[in-house]
Amino acid sequence: MGRWEPDARGRLLRAALELFAEHGYEATTTAQIADRAGLTKTTLFRLFADKREIVFQGQGELLALVTRGVDEALNDASAWDRMVNGVLVLSGAHAHEHRTTGRILDPILARSPELNERAVFKRSAITSALEGSLIGHGIDRWQAGALADLGIRAYYSGYDLWVAVDDSSTLADHVLAQITVLRGAAAQALEAAAPQPHPAGVRSADG
Amino acid sequence: MGRWEPDARGRLLRAALELFAEHGYEATTTAQIADRAGLTKTTLFRLFADKREIVFQGQGELLALVTRGVDEALNDASAWDRMVNGVLVLSGAHAHEHRTTGRILDPILARSPELNERAVFKRSAITSALEGSLIGHGIDRWQAGALADLGIRAYYSGYDLWVAVDDSSTLADHVLAQITVLRGAAAQALEAAAPQPHPAGVRSADG
DNA sequence: TACCTGATGCAACTCAGTCACATCAGATGT
DNA sequence: ACATCTGATGTGACTGAGTTGCATCAGGTA
Structure with missing residues (x-):
């Protein structure tokens, strides 16, 4: 000691x-x-x-967390539900004190390209961990990639909202809300691309 | 001279x-x-x-390229088509010689965490550029984010395939194919999540 | 008291990256 | 030819991140 x-x-x-x-x-x-x-x-x-690691200490554990979340979903859980569970377990790791730290950190991070680069790298590592876990459960790799992108995007924008407001809400609350928002947005964006029921040929926009 | x-x-x-x-x-x-x-x-x-920049020289121009692709899409182009056009213009920038360079570079990159971090950062920068361009054309920010993730994911996995094979195919060929694959995968992943036909009122995070 | 162990300090080192200043090759003008 | 101008390069000294081998120190154990 x-x-x-x-x-x-x-x-x-x-x-x-x-x-x-x-x-x-x-x-x-x-x-x-x-x-x-x-x-x-x-x-x-x-x-x-x-x-740089002074600021990002402990982010390594997040990889294990998201993986655990995916693994601990119910056996018959859909790909989507596994992703959601991974992101939720990830969100559960943050206590209220992290909010204060986040507020101090954000402006520092925004002003330093070097720190920014590390932050992006961490995000990418978490995304890859999520993607890999999903693939490990037999989920199609392309679905896994798309799901991981969506989930981590929700996690980060949920985090931003959580840090920005000052109420009793949980990080998980915001992340869950963001997952819903992004799911709707993604569905809408895809609908415009493939209006036909059977996703077939795409028309490219020639330049 | x-x-x-x-x-x-x-x-x-x-x-x-x-x-x-x-x-x-x-x-x-x-x-x-x-x-x-x-x-x-x-x-x-x-x-x-x-x-690190020795290896990634010229990647800065890619930001301008993807933006140009989004901007130069037809006026009535959908969000999806703008994204596709951005990624295609991006893909058009690579001549056949880049294939050889890519083959030399990949193993080096894989062995160096430092280079890897920079590579991830570049990818993130391109994604943000695409996302920002789409938002600049009035596209909903959540849709823009989801579209950018999908497009850049298609670009990178298309790139991997292009570098891996040895035929007369173009980078754009592979990227376009990957866009189709990912669109289908994303649609399938979302279907399991939201079986209801009308993805209607989405509530944003309470703030 | 003697020993062990793990956390810390010390000092010298390598290497990335910066900077002020000198130099050199070629183009231009007379 | 000759002087001059310009931009690309070299020189040498410097700062700061990160490493390394060795000494030290506080506390626990026999």
């Missing part, structure tokens, strides 16, 4: 968020972060793979 | 691909690349924003 000051990771995270908010991400050095946390650069890099 | 040896960018790209293939991306230093190209590190970083 904590022989030295406890919770080195937490202290580093808080120090980093403070400094990022004050001076921006790029203008903050890892030495400064370690310094404010009462540690050294070496320890920082022992606890985090790189500077 | 070339007062010195011409085509510095091309020489650097070739040198980089050689070295990456020989020793891997991470094990190759920028100085080595510049050296083999008969240049210096400084010049390398004058021509490329960073080490």
Whole structure:
């Protein structure tokens, strides 16, 4: 346990968020972060793979979560229901405190291309995990891809809404609502493409 | 024109691909690349924003392409047709030589997390460009998002197929085929979710 | 008291990326 | 020919991320 000051990771995270908010991400050095946390650069890099990971710590667990959600759906669940369950289990991982963190993080993230790139990568990793889990349950790979895109899109826009408002709502509430919205939108978009009952030939829009 | 040896960018790209293939991306230093190209590190970083961009040079133009494709669709084109046109114009940008480059690049890319992250970022940027263009034409934002995801997914899996086979087919051929496949798959996945014929009033997240 | 263990510090290192300044090859004008 | 202008390249020093081997230190155990 904590022989030295406890919770080195937490202290580093808080120090980093403070400094990022004050001076921006790029203008903050890892030495400064370690310094404010009462540690050294070496320890920082022992606890985090790189500077960006300070901000995204724990996102690795999300991959396991979404997979678990897909796996734990009922045996006769449809592809759609498996996807929904994956995204819902994913959403369940966020406590109310994450809302505050999200509010602090968002502007920092928006101003830093480097952080943005990592964020996109995490999103992609989660999407791939969802897609892979669905495929693992025998779902057609193209359906799995489309479902994963839709589900993760719902998750992220639900997250944005959840962070933006200030009520007692759960992340899962917003995500579920977004799934419904996106399902309707996707259906409408596809309807315009394939009005015939049997999805056959497409007319390309020659340029 | 070339007062010195011409085509510095091309020489650097070739040198980089050689070295990456020989020793891997991470094990190759920028100085080595510049050296083999008969240049210096400084010049390398004058021509490329960073080490990763050597491999992804020119992807920035793709954003403009997909936007142009969406813009140049017929005035009364449906949301779907605008998306298709955007993706097709995007596909038209690749000559046959890109196939060879793709074959060399793919294994390098697969072995390097760093390059992978950049690749994902580029994909995301193209998706956002497509989504934004569609929204700019008055298309509902949720539809735009879903359409962009589907279109770019078709583009990338079409690209994979195009690179994998060795015939006279065009990238656009494969992408178009993938759009059809994905449209069918998405329709099927949604059908299981919403069996009711009228996807009517969708309630947005309470806010 | 002696030992063990895991978390931390220290110092030196490599490499990506930046910058100010010098240089060099060719085009232009006289 | 000669001087000059211009843009592409080289030089060398610098910052900061990330790594590594070794020392140290706090606490638990015998």
